[in-house]
Amino acid sequence: MSFGDQTAAQCAEAVGSTASNCSYHLRALARVGLVEAVSSSDGRERPWRATSTGLEFGPADPAGGPTAAGEALEELLLARGEELTRRARRRHHDQPPDWRAAEAYHEYALKLTASELARLVGQIDRLVRPFIAMTRDEAPGDAEVASLRLLAFRHPQSQ
Numbered sequence: 294m295s296f297g298d299q300t301a302a303q304c305a306e307a308v309g310s311t312a313s314n315c316s317y318h319l320r321a322l323a324r325v326g327l328v329e330a331v332s333s334s335d336g337r338e339r340p341w342r343a344t345s346t347g348l349e350f351g352p353a354d355p356a357g358g359p360t361a362a363g364e365a366l367e368e369l370l371l372a373r374g375e376e377l378t379r380r381a382r383r384r385h386h387d388q389p390p391d392w393r394a395a396e397a398y399h400e401y402a403l404k405l406t407a408s409e410l411a412r413l414v415g416q417i418d419r420l421v422r423p424f425i426a427m428t429r430d431e432a433p434g435d436a437e438v439a440s441l442r443l444l445a446f447r448h449p450q451s452q
Contacts (some may be wrong), residue, residue, distance in 0.1 A: 297427055298331055298340040346425045374442055381440070395439075402448070414445050 299307075301316035308315070319341050322328040328341045378398075385393060405413070423429070426438050 298342045300338050300340050304341075343427045346422070346428055377440060378442070392437075407447075410445055410447075414443065417443060 300312075301319055302312040304310075304315040304319065305312045316339075319328055323330065323341070326344055329344050331340050331342050333340050381396070382398070385396060388396070403410070403413075421441060421443075426432075429436075
């Protein structure tokens with residue numbers, strides 16, 4: 294649903310499952326408020342939309358230790374993000390010139406305090422939120438889904 298409203302059949306195609314299985318899980322997600330049904334243009338299809346634009350997990354206390362489930366999810370998300378980036382790099386030269394020029398693969402080594410990093414991440418988040426695909430209703434007709442990853446952490450070699 295990162296790309297906007299999706300039917301159970303579209304979700305099934307994306308995850309390699311069946312429409313009936315995805316329909317069941319979409320209804321379960323709706324019961325806990327993570328998705329909601331939306332009206333369709335033809336009245337036959339039943340599209341769904343995400344009700345949130347992200348997922349936070351981990352201990353409620355920032356000083357608390359990591360959970361096994363949280364660490365496993367982080368590893369999975371990192372691996373999926375890295376593979377997505379590799380696929381994008383492989384097809385970079387096949388993109389239209391304007392998309393090739395717009396794509397960016399930057400990495401910065403910043404020198405800042407923990408509070409400055411938190412403030413910077415918050416500022417970037419505020420800049421990005423109006424463009425989130427699943428919640429952007431008034432996108433230009435030629436808008437396409439793009440991926441933006443933000444990883445911010447103290448460098449492992451820092452003391």
